[in-house]
Amino acid sequence: MSGGSEVHLVGLSHKSAPIAVRERVALSGDALKEALLQLKGMDGVEEAMVISTCNRVEVYVVGHGLEPARRFFLDRAREAQEHLYERQGFEAVRHLFRVSASLDSMVLGEQQILGQVKEAYGLASAAQVAGATISRLCNRAFATAKRVRNETEIGRGASSVSAVAVELVEKIFGDLQGRGVLLVGAGKMGALSAKALSDLGADRILVTNRSPEKAAALAEQVGGAAEPWEKLPDLLTAADVVLVSTGAPQYVITRDLAAMAMKARRQRSICFIDVAVPRNVDPACADLSNVYAYDIDDLQKVVHETRQSRAEEAIRAEGIIESEVTAFTRERETRAALPVLAAMRRHAEEVARAEAERTLAALGGKLDDKGRRSVEAMAKAIVNKLLHGPTARLKEAAASGDDTLPGAAAELFGIENEPPAGREQGSGADVVALPERK
Amino acid sequence: MSMLVLMIAAAFYAGAAAAYVAFFARPRYVWLASAGQAILSVAFVVHAVAIGLGCREFGGAEFFSLRGGLVLLAWLVAGAFLVLQRFTSVPTVGAFVTPLILVVLLPALFATPGGAQIVPETVRRPSLTLHIVTAMLGVAFFGIAFMVALMYLLQEREVKGKHFGALFSRLPSLDSLDRLNQRLVRAGFLVFSVALVTGALVAKGVWKSAWSWDPQQVSSLLIWLLYGGMVQLHHTGWHGRRYAVLTLVGFVLVIGSMVLIGSIPGVTRHGGTYQ
Numbered sequence: 001m002s003g004g005s006e007v008h009l010v011g012l013s014h015k016s017a018p019i020a021v022r023e024r025v026a027l028s029g030d031a032l033k034e035a036l037l038q039l040k041g042m043d044g045v046e047e048a049m050v051i052s053t054c055n056r057v058e059v060y061v062v063g064h065g066l067e068p069a070r071r072f073f074l075d076r077a078r079e080a081q082e083h084l085y086e087r088q089g090f091e092a093v094r095h096l097f098r099v100s101a102s103l104d105s106m107v108l109g110e111q112q113i114l115g116q117v118k119e120a121y122g123l124a125s126a127a128q129v130a131g132a133t134i135s136r137l138c139n140r141a142f143a144t145a146k147r148v149r150n151e152t153e154i155g156r157g158a159s160s161v162s163a164v165a166v167e168l169v170e171k172i173f174g175d176l177q178g179r180g181v182l183l184v185g186a187g188k189m190g191a192l193s194a195k196a197l198s199d200l201g202a203d204r205i206l207v208t209n210r211s212p213e214k215a216a217a218l219a220e221q222v223g224g225a226a227e228p229w230e231k232l233p234d235l236l237t238a239a240d241v242v243l244v245s246t247g248a249p250q251y252v253i254t255r256d257l258a259a260m261a262m263k264a265r266r267q268r269s270i271c272f273i274d275v276a277v278p279r280n281v282d283p284a285c286a287d288l289s290n291v292y293a294y295d296i297d298d299l300q301k302v303v304h305e306t307r308q309s310r311a312e313e314a315i316r317a318e319g320i321i322e323s324e325v326t327a328f329t330r331e332r333e334t335r336a337a338l339p340v341l342a343a344m345r346r347h348a349e350e351v352a353r354a355e356a357e358r359t360l361a362a363l364g365g366k367l368d369d370k371g372r373r374s375v376e377a378m379a380k381a382i383v384n385k386l387l388h389g390p391t392a393r394l395k396e397a398a399a400s401g402d403d404t405l406p407g408a409a410a411e412l413f414g415i416e417n418e419p420p421a422g423r424e425q426g427s428g429a430d431v432v433a434l435p436e437r438k
Numbered sequence: 439m440s441m442l443v444l445m446i447a448a449a450f451y452a453g454a455a456a457a458y459v460a461f462f463a464r465p466r467y468v469w470l471a472s473a474g475q476a477i478l479s480v481a482f483v484v485h486a487v488a489i490g491l492g493c494r495e496f497g498g499a500e501f502f503s504l505r506g507g508l509v510l511l512a513w514l515v516a517g518a519f520l521v522l523q524r525f526t527s528v529p530t531v532g533a534f535v536t537p538l539i540l541v542v543l544l545p546a547l548f549a550t551p552g553g554a555q556i557v558p559e560t561v562r563r564p565s566l567t568l569h570i571v572t573a574m575l576g577v578a579f580f581g582i583a584f585m586v587a588l589m590y591l592l593q594e595r596e597v598k599g600k601h602f603g604a605l606f607s608r609l610p611s612l613d614s615l616d617r618l619n620q621r622l623v624r625a626g627f628l629v630f631s632v633a634l635v636t637g638a639l640v641a642k643g644v645w646k647s648a649w650s651w652d653p654q655q656v657s658s659l660l661i662w663l664l665y666g667g668m669v670q671l672h673h674t675g676w677h678g679r680r681y682a683v684l685t686l687v688g689f690v691l692v693i694g695s696m697v698l699i700g701s702i703p704g705v706t707r708h709g710g711t712y713q
Contacts, residue, residue, distance in 0.1 A: 150466070156607075164602075171597055174611040266675025269612065290678045292597060302602050 005046055007137065009092035010069035010084055011058030014106050017083035024077040025057045033127050035072065040129040042068040047131040049124040049138070051099070053116045055106055060096065062133045093137060094325045100141040101148040102155075103317055108310045109154035114145045137328075144324040151320060154313040157306030162193040164299045165273050169197060169241050172271050172292055176202040180239040183207045183224065184232070184252060186214045187245025189275040189296075194222045194243055206235055210246070236261035242272045244280040251282040258285040258293075275299070337398030337406045341391055344413050348387060352379035440491035441547075444509065447488050448547055450481030451516070451539050458532035462608055471529035475520070478536065482516045489513060501570050504697065505549040510570070512543040514578035522582070528618065530610055534585040542581070565639045573633035577692055579626030580665070583619050584689035587682035590615040594679055612678065619685055620672050627665040634662055654708035657695035664688050 012022065027035055032052060039048040044064035050072075051058045059069040066086055073080040087095050098104045100117045121138040124130035130138075149155050158164040173179060181202045183194050186209050198205055205224030209215035212228065219226035227235055236242065236257070246252055253272060261270065272293040274281035279295050286293040356379040360372060367375070390409065397405035457474035461467065489509065492500060500506040519535045522528065589609055596606040609615070637658070638648040649655060668676070668684055676684075699708070 157602075167602075168597070170611060171593070171606060171609075172612050174613045267677045267680075268675070269678060286598060289680060294600070298600050301600075305602075 007092045008061045008066045009087040012083045013056035036127045036129045047134045048129045051120040090329045097144045100145040148317045152313040152316045161299045162196040164302045165193045166196045176200040180204045182239030182242045184244045185246030190243040190245035237264045245275045252280040255282045255284045340406045348383045352383045443488035447485035454478035455536035462533035485513045508546040510574045518578045565636045569636035576626045576630030583622035586619045587685035590682040
């Protein structure tokens with residue numbers, strides 16, 4: 001075993017560092033690849049992976065000590081020092097599992113992060129800086145994230161205002177194929193939601209504003225058509241979803257206007273989403289049949305409820321994380337004994353084969369094929385019988401976290417300084433001791 | 439024998455309902471919906487066997503009675519829903535339709551069949567068979583439409599009332615429910631029209647006049663007019679809530695006329711002994 005090589009993590013995230021620091025250490029594309037290779041080249045680094053998103057930058061290193069990972073940050077931004085968090089061994093494992101399962105995200109349960117971790121792993125693999133340990137670690141993290149998603153409801157519900165708007169529209173209209181979205185006013189919130197809605201397949205986006213210039217500018221931004229403000233009543237018949245975000249201090253969509261529109265629409269459903277404060281859509285519109293009207297409070301209430309229920313689900317998710325971390329570390333502790341076992345076996349088998357060959361050579365041609373095979377079989381049987389007990393006990397000791405017996409065995413057989421076991425047993429980097437768990 | 443087979447069919451229906459309702463409660467387990475459909479298909483086949491055996495045991499006259507009508511109706515609702523599933527995948531509707539099948543079938547399980555009756559020579563004609571089957575198939579469509587309208591109103595209450603809870607996330611979109619409802623009403627209306635015409639033909643043969651202001655005829659005409667009106671209304675801009683409410687009213691009328699008019703003696707000559 002290569003003597004105390006471990007998983008180390010140094011990172012900073014939205015929880016520990018302001019954006020001003022995060023953006024200075026964030027990397028992507030070729031710069032990230034270069035940084036990975038640079039990390040791998042450092043002393044005591046066997047494997048490395050860097051997760052870099054707008055909310056976090058985390059450096060995972062398999063090797064000896066935290067220093068290389070820490071240097072990654074300090075080389076880029078001195079002030080990162082006070083924002084860094086550091087984890088080792090199973091604490092680092094747990095951290096990666098939690099990040100992948102979106103338990104450490106700004107919006108709990110959001111789905112992007114898993115893709116981003118996968119991407120980080122893909123990059124590290126492609127650059128050949130991720131080896132067997134990181135590969136096993138990541139695959140287990142992905143499986144854990146999947147378990148969390150399937151076994152808890154942490155991903156349920158809409159967690160942002162525009163996501164709520166989209167969900168509402170979906171529940172009223174299904175998809176938006178063949179339907180129109182109307183943007184009234186040039187508020188930023190409206191533009192954001194319009195983007196989300198056009199992803200639902202809206203046929204046309206119409207934009208209207210008191211100032212034609214602003215309407216034209218916004219129309220270009222969201223890929224819609226600008227319409228004159230005076231046409232608003234007509235536009236209400238052309239669009240099915242109306243996003244209202246003007247700065248007007250009074251109702252822009254009055255009940256009368258909505259009633260007129262419904263008549264012209266022949267009662268086809270219409271949905272008003274009012275993200276303006278003060279409100280621009282008379283709440284009384286919702287009393288009309290087939291008219292749905294929501295204000296920013298309605299949407300925010302849903303966001304709030306979603307976050308609350310996700311926080312409750314997170315407690316269950318933590319339980320899954322704990323059990324997976326335990327299983328993973330136990331597995332690896334068992335695996336830590338494997339190179340010693342393999343070396344022992346290889347050594348014994350070599351000796352047996354050599355002795356058998358010598359015996360056969362000494363006997364000359366006096367043995368037929370059957371006799372030869374018997375001698376070889378006997379040599380193998382002796383090896384198996386002798387190694388059976390030690391093998392079982394070594395595995396047992398490793399599984400219970402006992403490090404001393406494998407070490408003693410290595411010393412006893414004089415195999416400590418042998419080159420790493422063959423590929424099929426994992427490279428040297430595969431052997432990672434974890435600090436004993438409390 | 440047919441009663442036993444019918445019981446088995448009912449057990450399968452209950453299984454299908456359980457699977458569909460479980461799917462509704464836990465939409466994550468998609469296999470539950472497939473299981474529901476598979477069990478429902480089995481129930482449909484077993485039910486068909488029960489109907490065949492019943493015809494041998496009790497004679498076709500059984501279908502003149504309310505009990506026979508319910509047995510047939512439940513079977514046709516199941517069949518219509520299975521066909522519907524082929525065209526549009528609406529597994530959540532299953533959670534509403536399969537309990538309806540059970541409700542329709544349950545009274546028939548505990549009512550005693552009328553005994554071996556020979557269908558009078560005078561009414562033995564293909565148009566009568568066609569009349570019975572199309573009438574019940576029309577009612578089956580209206581029944582499914584009723585459940586879909588119910589789903590619409592439930593979902594509308596969630597969407598309008600801003601309760602974005604479990605029902606909200608599980609029920610389909612208002613638009614898809616509305617369109618499904620309209621399609622079912624159209625189909626039911628078409629089939630029911632055939633039932634009305636064949637009914638008139640049978641009446642002409644048996645009662646010697648196609649129209650005799652029999653309460654059953656009057657109520658059927660009203661129902662036909664109501665659903666016909668709905669098919670038309672759709673073109674003039676009736677959507678959503680009002681349409682769903684009308685669908686509910688229509689089916690209440692259908693069931694009312696089916697159960698009430700026949701069970702008060704002396705009110706109608708329809709479906710009786712034809713004397």
